[in-house]
Amino acid sequence: xxxxxxxxxxxxxxNPGPGGxxxxxxxxxxxxxxxxxxxxTTNNRMELLAVIIGLEAIKKxxxxxxxxxxxxxxxxxxxxxxxxxxxxxxxxxxxxPDLWKRFLVIYRQHHVKFIWIKGHADNPxxxxxxxxxxxxxxxxxxxxxxxxxxxxxxxDLFN
Numbered sequence: 001x002x003x004x005x006x007x008x009x010x011x012x013x014x015n016p017g018p019g020g021x022x023x024x025x026x027x028x029x030x031x032x033x034x035x036x037x038x039x040x041t042t043n044n045r046m047e048l049l050a051v052i053i054g055l056e057a058i059k060k061x062x063x064x065x066x067x068x069x070x071x072x073x074x075x076x077x078x079x080x081x082x083x084x085x086x087x088x089x090x091x092x093x094x095x096x097p098d099l100w101k102r103f104l105v106i107y108r109q110h111h112v113k114f115i116w117i118k119g120h121a122d123n124p125x126x127x128x129x130x131x132x133x134x135x136x137x138x139x140x141x142x143x144x145x146x147x148x149x150x151x152x153x154x155x156d157l158f159n
Contacts, residue, residue, distance in 0.1 A: 006055070008054055
């Protein structure tokens with residue numbers, strides 16, 4: 001059975017503000033780095049999107065994956081089962097339902113374990129993800145985080 005290790009990080013300047021994600025995928029002797037930036041988003045959205053992008057990069061189903069993230073928001077939501085409860089309630093009054101729904105689709109295709117790591121604690125791969133995310137957020141021609149921009153002024157996004 002295939003095994004993959006994924007490191008992820010997200011960043012947003014201003015939170016909300018320009019943001020980006022960074023992903024490092026490791027499997028055997030293979031390494032892949034992914035990143036992208038958005039003109040207006042939040043740190044939590046970028047942390048979650050980094051995980052989604054990492055999982056979506058794996059094309060075969062049924063892979064055993066360990067994800068290292070410094071995001072308590074993402075790690076606790078999954079490992080403590082909160083996201084499953086949110087799903088049962090239709091993500092009512094929850095932030096980022098678009099991303100959580102997208103996450104659950106790809107998450108269920110694999111055998112995923114999350115491990116929380118302290119950010120900025122000299123973990124080389126986490127530090128690399130941070131640099132990728134920050135650089136992506138500072139890039140030119142940032143794309144729109146369409147969902148966030150469409151609902152950012154609506155009260156229910158923040159309830």
